[in-house]
Amino acid sequence: MGDLLTLAFTSFLVQNIILSQFLGICSFLGVSNKRSKALGMGLAVFFVITLSGVVTWLIYYKILEPGGLTFMRTIVFILVVAAMVQILEMAIKKFSPLLYGSLGVYLPLITTNCAVLGVALLNIQNNFTLPETLVFSAFTSLGYTAVIIVFSYIREQMLKAPIPEGFKGIPSGLIAASIMALLFKGFVGLI
Amino acid sequence: MAKKKKRLTPKQNIIKGLIKENPTFVLILGMCPTLGVTTSLENGLGMGLSVLFVLILTNTLISLIRNIVPSEIRIPVYIVVIALVVTMLEWILQAKFTGLYNSLGIFLPLIVVNCIILGRAEAYASDNTVFDSIFDAIGMGLGFTLGLSTLSFVRELLGTGSVQLLGFTLFETSVAATFLVQPAGAFLTLGLIVGIINTIKVDRAKKKKAIMDIKIAAALKIKAAKAAAAAAAKEELANG
Numbered sequence: 001m002g003d004l005l006t007l008a009f010t011s012f013l014v015q016n017i018i019l020s021q022f023l024g025i026c027s028f029l030g031v032s033n034k035r036s037k038a039l040g041m042g043l044a045v046f047f048v049i050t051l052s053g054v055v056t057w058l059i060y061y062k063i064l065e066p067g068g069l070t071f072m073r074t075i076v077f078i079l080v081v082a083a084m085v086q087i088l089e090m091a092i093k094k095f096s097p098l099l100y101g102s103l104g105v106y107l108p109l110i111t112t113n114c115a116v117l118g119v120a121l122l123n124i125q126n127n128f129t130l131p132e133t134l135v136f137s138a139f140t141s142l143g144y145t146a147v148i149i150v151f152s153y154i155r156e157q158m159l160k161a162p163i164p165e166g167f168k169g170i171p172s173g174l175i176a177a178s179i180m181a182l183l184f185k186g187f188v189g190l191i
Numbered sequence: 192m193a194k195k196k197k198r199l200t201p202k203q204n205i206i207k208g209l210i211k212e213n214p215t216f217v218l219i220l221g222m223c224p225t226l227g228v229t230t231s232l233e234n235g236l237g238m239g240l241s242v243l244f245v246l247i248l249t250n251t252l253i254s255l256i257r258n259i260v261p262s263e264i265r266i267p268v269y270i271v272v273i274a275l276v277v278t279m280l281e282w283i284l285q286a287k288f289t290g291l292y293n294s295l296g297i298f299l300p301l302i303v304v305n306c307i308i309l310g311r312a313e314a315y316a317s318d319n320t321v322f323d324s325i326f327d328a329i330g331m332g333l334g335f336t337l338g339l340s341t342l343s344f345v346r347e348l349l350g351t352g353s354v355q356l357l358g359f360t361l362f363e364t365s366v367a368a369t370f371l372v373q374p375a376g377a378f379l380t381l382g383l384i385v386g387i388i389n390t391i392k393v394d395r396a397k398k399k400k401a402i403m404d405i406k407i408a409a410a411l412k413i414k415a416a417k418a419a420a421a422a423a424a425k426e427e428l429a430n431g
Contacts, residue, residue, distance in 0.1 A: 020374045022227035026306055029222065074281070074300045075274040082267060111270075114223045114304045121297055166390030167382075170219055174382030181375035 004135050012139040014188055017115055018147045019181040024115030028148055029173060031106070038152035042145030044106040049119050049144075052084045053137025056120040057130060077120050082111045115144055151180065201326040208330020214307050215338025216388050221307040224298045225339060226377040232354050235343025237291045238298065239336025241280060243329070245302055246311060248276045250328035253316040269312045270303070277303045307335060346371050346380055 017023050024045070031037040056077050064070050089107045092100045110116060119140055123133045154176055163172050199207065214220045221242070228234045252272050260268050281299055284292040292299065302308065311331055316324040348354050350371035353363045370376050 022223050022374065022377070023301075025222035025226060026220070029219065071278070071282075074278050074303055075271065078270055078274050078303050079267075082270065112304045112306060112309060114301050117304050118223075118297060118301055121300055125297065164386075164390065165393045166388075167386040168389075171382045171386030171389060174378045174385065178375045178378035178382060181373075181378055185373070185375065 004131065007132060008135050008139040009190070011136050012143045012146075013184065014190070016143045016147060016184050017119075017140050018144060019177070019184045021118070023118040024113050024144055027109065027113050027115075028144075028151070028177075029170060032148055032152045032173070033155050035149070035152045035156060036102075037106075038148045040102050041106045041109075042148045044103045044110055045113065045115065046138075046141040046145050047088060048081075048085060048107075048110050049116055049141035050134070050138045051088065052081050052116055053119050053123055053133055054130070055084060056080050057123050057128070057133045060124055073121075073124065077117055081116050081120065085111050115141070147180070151177065154180075198323065199326075204323065204326040205330040205333065208327065208332070208334040209337060210334070212331075213334045213338055214331055215335060215342070216385055219385070220310060221305045221335060223301065224305065225342065226374075226381060227298050228295055229339055229343035229346055229377065230350070230372045231347045232340060232343045232356055234291075234294050235339040236336065236356075237288075238295060239332070239339040241284070241295070241299070242302060242305065242307065242335050243332030245273070245276050245280055246308055246328040246332045246335075247325060249273050249308055249312055250316040250324040251321055252276070253312045254319060254321045254324035257317050265317065266309075266313070269309060269317075273308055273312070274303050307331060342377075342380060342384065345384070346376060350376060 011017075015021060018025065018028050027041060027045075031041045059076060059080060060070070060073060064073060064076065069076075085107055089100075092103060092107075119137055123136060126136075128136060155173060158172060158176065167175075208214070212218055215225055224238050224242075228238045249269075249272055253269055256268070256272075277300060280302070281292075284295075284299065311327060315327045319327070344354060348362055348364060349366070349368055351369075352365070352367035353360050368376075371380060
């Protein structure tokens with residue numbers, strides 16, 4: 001139990017997926033300019049990563065490994081992720097039109113979000129067990145959601161700042177992210 | 192058929208990818224490997240060349256099958272093609288360049304979801320000839336390699352104090368700020384480089400505008416002088 005707690009904490013803060021693993025940067029820079037967008041994207045990524053992390057783990061250890069097909073994992077995983085996103089989109093559309101209204105636009109974008117395939121591959125690379133996979137996937141994606149929401153607040157404030165013409169938008173965003181990454185480095189001391 | 196766009200020559204196509212539409216500094220695409228592997232010049236170059244290799248193959252293949260694939264399912268088909276090529280690359284690197292394979296780590300299979308590759312497939316190879324698509328791929332791939340090597344060169348030089356390539360030391364400085372090879376340094380270096388490039392562009396646009404303004408003012412002055420001269424001549428005529 002203690003191990004799982006450490007793992008949760010590490011994947012949520014210390015090894016934060018955006019600020020220290022550099023996965024999902026494209027969407028991080030793309031949708032973090034508005035708070036509502038960041039929240040929608042964050043939640044959609046949370047659902048997709050948690051689900052696809054567990055599903056790809058099951059496929060890898062129950063189908064690919066017994067069949068000696070582990071070399072096919074990149075192709076199989078990306079197909080699973082694409083299928084998961086489609087199924088999730090249909091399910092949300094059917095059962096909760098309200099949620100679909102806020103998440104719908106972001107779901108198709110997630111297929112090519114490297115955080116999703118990245119977490120699926122990391123689960124296998126680190127030889128995680130099923131509970132570990134669940135905890136790692138859930139907390140890594142929560143880390144993504146938390147950082148993208150906090151960052152969207154910062155960027156909304158930055159719009160009011162007098163920034164030189166050339167540094168507006170992405171460059172100043174990257175520099176702010178750099179300061180945030182420095183702050184997150186401080187969490188290393190906690191474990 | 193839609194109106195045909197002006198075709199770029201191979202040279203223009205390559206320059207477009209290298210400078211005008213540089214994927215790293217201008218289009219801001221493929222950020223994950225850009226920030227993740229640029230701790231040393233060797234890794235940056237390795238990643239850049241890997242993407243160049245994948246891009247040439249996928250652009251060629253997708254351009255070849257562009258008329259067979261129904262447009263509703265084209266994205267899944269493209270992703271499968273890209274995943275196949277990346278898997279091939281993984282085998283080659285694992286067998287021949289084990290050091291690079293290990294240091295690129297998870298970012299190697301993640302080339303599958305690199306926005307540059309699917310982006311070029313969708314935006315260029317899906318409606319251009321094979322020949323043009325290959326040069327587009329070479330331009331974009333070299334542009335990405337240029338971006339990654341610039342970034343990793345700066346980070347390695349200032350972060351570790353020297354730049355190494357294939358066992359040789361290329362440059363040495365007396366300072367080393369380890370901060371730059373850490374995650375925070377990646378964001379900072381890229382932010383500064385993109386910011387500086389944008390500032391230069393803004394300055395240039397301003398200068399161009401200033402020059403145009405001066406030219407327009409000068410032209411207006413000449414016109415006014417001519418009109419005045421014509422009026423004076425008329426008056427002289429009238430006065431006899």
